[in-house]
Amino acid sequence: MAAIQTEHLSYVYSPGTPFEKTAVDDVNVEIEEGAFVGVIGHTGSGKSTLIQHFNGLLAPTKGRVLIGGEDLWADKSKLRQFRFQVGLVFQYPEYQLFEETVYKDIAFGPTNMGLSADEVNRRVLEAAAAVGLREKHMEKSPFELSGGQKRRVAIAGVLAMRPKVLILDEPTAGLDPRGRDRILGQLREYHEQMHNTVLLVSHSMEDVARYCGRVLVMNRSRLFLYGDTREVFERADEISGMGLSVPQVTRIFLGLKEKGYDVRTSIYTMDEAKAELLSLLAKEGK
Amino acid sequence: MGFIEVNHIHFHYDAEEGMEPVTVLEDMSLQIRAGEFVAVLGHNGSGKSTLAKHLNAILVPQSGKVTVDGMDTADEENLLSIRQRVGMVFQNPDNQIVATVVEEDVAFALENMGVEPPEIRRRVDEALRMVDMYAYREHAPHQLSGGQKQRVAIAGVIAMRPECIVLDEPTAMLDPRGRREVMRTIRQLNEEEGITVVLITHYMDEAAQAGRVVVVDNGRLLLDGTPRQVFSHVDVLREVGLDVPQATLLAHELCASGLNLPDDILDENDFIEAFLRRMEGR
Amino acid sequence: MLRDITIGQYFPGKSVIHRLDSRVKILLVMAYIIMLFLADNPLGLLLGILFLILGYGISRISYKLILRSLKPVVPIILFTAVLNMLFMDGRPVLRVWIITVTYEGIRMAVFMAVRIICLIAGTSLLTYTTSPIALTDAIERLLSPLKTLHVPVHELAMMMTIALRFIPTLIEETDKIMAAQKARGADFETGRLMQRAKALVPILIPLFVSAFRRADELALAMECRCYHGGEGRTRMKQLHLRYYDFVACGFMLCCIAGTILINYCAPVVF
Numbered sequence: 001m002a003a004i005q006t007e008h009l010s011y012v013y014s015p016g017t018p019f020e021k022t023a024v025d026d027v028n029v030e031i032e033e034g035a036f037v038g039v040i041g042h043t044g045s046g047k048s049t050l051i052q053h054f055n056g057l058l059a060p061t062k063g064r065v066l067i068g069g070e071d072l073w074a075d076k077s078k079l080r081q082f083r084f085q086v087g088l089v090f091q092y093p094e095y096q097l098f099e100e101t102v103y104k105d106i107a108f109g110p111t112n113m114g115l116s117a118d119e120v121n122r123r124v125l126e127a128a129a130a131v132g133l134r135e136k137h138m139e140k141s142p143f144e145l146s147g148g149q150k151r152r153v154a155i156a157g158v159l160a161m162r163p164k165v166l167i168l169d170e171p172t173a174g175l176d177p178r179g180r181d182r183i184l185g186q187l188r189e190y191h192e193q194m195h196n197t198v199l200l201v202s203h204s205m206e207d208v209a210r211y212c213g214r215v216l217v218m219n220r221s222r223l224f225l226y227g228d229t230r231e232v233f234e235r236a237d238e239i240s241g242m243g244l245s246v247p248q249v250t251r252i253f254l255g256l257k258e259k260g261y262d263v264r265t266s267i268y269t270m271d272e273a274k275a276e277l278l279s280l281l282a283k284e285g286k
Numbered sequence: 287m288g289f290i291e292v293n294h295i296h297f298h299y300d301a302e303e304g305m306e307p308v309t310v311l312e313d314m315s316l317q318i319r320a321g322e323f324v325a326v327l328g329h330n331g332s333g334k335s336t337l338a339k340h341l342n343a344i345l346v347p348q349s350g351k352v353t354v355d356g357m358d359t360a361d362e363e364n365l366l367s368i369r370q371r372v373g374m375v376f377q378n379p380d381n382q383i384v385a386t387v388v389e390e391d392v393a394f395a396l397e398n399m400g401v402e403p404p405e406i407r408r409r410v411d412e413a414l415r416m417v418d419m420y421a422y423r424e425h426a427p428h429q430l431s432g433g434q435k436q437r438v439a440i441a442g443v444i445a446m447r448p449e450c451i452v453l454d455e456p457t458a459m460l461d462p463r464g465r466r467e468v469m470r471t472i473r474q475l476n477e478e479e480g481i482t483v484v485l486i487t488h489y490m491d492e493a494a495q496a497g498r499v500v501v502v503d504n505g506r507l508l509l510d511g512t513p514r515q516v517f518s519h520v521d522v523l524r525e526v527g528l529d530v531p532q533a534t535l536l537a538h539e540l541c542a543s544g545l546n547l548p549d550d551i552l553d554e555n556d557f558i559e560a561f562l563r564r565m566e567g568r
Numbered sequence: 569m570l571r572d573i574t575i576g577q578y579f580p581g582k583s584v585i586h587r588l589d590s591r592v593k594i595l596l597v598m599a600y601i602i603m604l605f606l607a608d609n610p611l612g613l614l615l616g617i618l619f620l621i622l623g624y625g626i627s628r629i630s631y632k633l634i635l636r637s638l639k640p641v642v643p644i645i646l647f648t649a650v651l652n653m654l655f656m657d658g659r660p661v662l663r664v665w666i667i668t669v670t671y672e673g674i675r676m677a678v679f680m681a682v683r684i685i686c687l688i689a690g691t692s693l694l695t696y697t698t699s700p701i702a703l704t705d706a707i708e709r710l711l712s713p714l715k716t717l718h719v720p721v722h723e724l725a726m727m728m729t730i731a732l733r734f735i736p737t738l739i740e741e742t743d744k745i746m747a748a749q750k751a752r753g754a755d756f757e758t759g760r761l762m763q764r765a766k767a768l769v770p771i772l773i774p775l776f777v778s779a780f781r782r783a784d785e786l787a788l789a790m791e792c793r794c795y796h797g798g799e800g801r802t803r804m805k806q807l808h809l810r811y812y813d814f815v816a817c818g819f820m821l822c823c824i825a826g827t828i829l830i831n832y833c834a835p836v837v838f
Contacts, residue, residue, distance in 0.1 A: 042461060042462065042463060043431070043461045043463065043464075052747070055751060057747050057750060057751065080753060080755070083750065083751060083753055084753060087751065088748075088751040089751075090744065090747065090748045090751070093748065095741075095744075095745065095748075095774055095777075095778055096745055096748040096749060096752075096770075096774050097774065098769065098770045098773035098774050098777075108752055108753075108754075108770070109752040109753055112752060112753030112754060112755070113753060143777065146330075146331070147330065148330065157752060158751070158752065161752070161753070173458075173459065174377075174458045174459055175330070176329040176330045176488040176527065176528075177329065177488065177527055177528055177529045178329050178330075178527035179329075179330065203461055203462050206532070243463065244462070245462055247532060248531060248532035248533050248553070248554055249532045249533075249536060251554040252533060252536070252554045252557050252558060252561075255554055255555070255558045256558060256561075259558070259562070270532065270535065270536060270539065273536055274536065274539055274540060274543070277536075277540065277561065278540075278543070278545075280565075281545070281565060284565055342792060344788065344791070344792065366794050366796070369791070369792055369793070369794050370794060373792065373793075374789075374792040376785060376788070376789055378782075378785060380737055380782070381781075381782045381785035381786050381789065382785065382786065382789035383733065384729070384730065384733060384786065384789075384790060384793075385701060385729060385733060386699070386700050386701045386729065386732050386733045387699065387701055389804075390701055390804070390805075393804035394790075394793055394795070395793035395794050395795075396802075396804070397801050397802050397803055397804060398793060398794040398795045398796065398801060399794050400800045400801060400802050401802060402802065403802060403803060403804055403805075403806050406802065406804040407804055410804060424580065426736070427733065428736040428737060428740070439789075442793060443792075443793065446793070446794070
């Protein structure tokens, strides 16, 4: 069963006013359980609006959103339960921290779920460990931590709800390469352990290429493509045509192809690139 | 002599109870010549922002000396003339726009400097044209995209006609389109207007566009040279938690497997050219 | 959503009313308010209404916007109207149980309601046709004589400008924080008053923290742009009185004179 499914999902902002704008237009997509999905598309492509439908923060203007096969909006009283199943980490999530201690802040979500104190405790510690927060951090005020640590506290706050689906809107924005690799690495590890479904919204094609098995591309409010990362990078020229960047390694192969060399252009990792170039050398060397 | 001279400066934050004082800059020396485009590269906490704040007297070194156009930043008398000569743009575009209309914001510094109104008008229009935001002069800041806001902030600084602008991670909060807009603007200001640019960043692709790259780590100067020279130190950069361009990295790894490629490759075009030369040479 | 707040929204335009000196506009609105309170004859109020129709017409601001600006004050208007209707002595029109509605009461209720509506619509016209920055600027200049009494006029105006600048930013931020806390299961819609008030903590604290951080960064950015208080400051936009400013003032004076004349001379119509 699909973790998330949309049927003819459309969303219109400020309908009936001069500012009317269709942000999501007839999107049909089925996201498999356990997938690690990159969501790409530039600002205004509708990707942020789309993901806010997945946990019921926005209600579709038309169409349906199904979570684990159930219509999200069928019964409004169940909406909150769906929000616990689909965790959403916003951009710059550190700006939502408010509690006196890191521990209490991470516990906010699970406490809202009405879990027992023991269960909350278990989940808080588990989530904190998943993002590499140590015991000594737990009783500190979240406002004393460094930028990268705050970000990880905020992510732990969502992980602690143990959502089946985890959606992150640019979790690495503004971090340096080390902070970025750390958070993405931890998310991958968590994913491998828990087999949860992850949707990673990112502007960085390098990150998508490195971490995601599936990619969802939004363009001008429509779903352009949903498929394996390789399928997406096979259409690298179309992706760059949309104004999205492709990884520099992919650009190398696009350039070689243009110069008339017989190379695959769906290459997006360093190892593949190395292998492909060495085999090209061997071929041409004959 | 450089336009900005940083001579053996030290800076540390006072210790909290029971903690060691945090040293941010240690014996840092740097010369920035007029007309240069220098990128200062370093990870978060490397001291690069603290260094930037020393360049226009927001911070004063605890030992050592910083001079701007021959003026000591530690001397209060020089404060306004230093800030007029070295403008500063920050990371968050929202938090540096003061006025509710674009052109009013660009005029802000000039009004503070007591420039005559007709001259303000002239310079505001000129600055807005330089950053390609003239058409938006009557817009409210919140109607603009991140990249546009950041260009307004840049206009607000260049309206002072500074000799140098220091940009502290100006693209960190922008999407790829905004980053491209801002980088194009910065390059133009340097190439066409001859403004000295100091760009603080942790994006290596931005640093690669500069004429000179300075790598800062642990409050010390680690590497200093042209982008080609600096990025050839792949192992050093990775060790201090920085990226190198994928093309540089690929060339580096191919070298490791016995292929003879130059070590000063910066982008895909460099790579393709070098690779083809290598292939034909066989 | 919070974003839809429209009170005091500025609609840019090129009409003569838009171009009037903002200082003059403020003075005109004050004069208009005086005129409304001088009028004790319905004909005088009619003049006030005509003045409004003319003002909105010339500035090409949609009359529908009057309704929008009235929305938040409807309860006040109704409340005063009801009070007037019930507690005015005079010729009874309707008697239900112990409540007596008098002819004078109805007249007063209508009169007061029209007066308040005109007052709101008139001041709204000022904010619809004058940018907030021009308003702040005008207030700063109108109050500048107080500087000699050591009133920090420039500082107050600067604070107003910054507040205006950051209102949209903070509203957007509030929306974002609310969404983020909802995603963690926060519940703002149900529960008793105390619970609801408590539910606001996760919004207010991040909002305050962020506002302080923004203030800090803004102060730094302002310092970098040579801000050092109001001393020696010049302004890009100079305000000059033009012929239409004098025409408008003249017209206003005529209207006030007209109102006074009506009070003394015109018969009471109803």
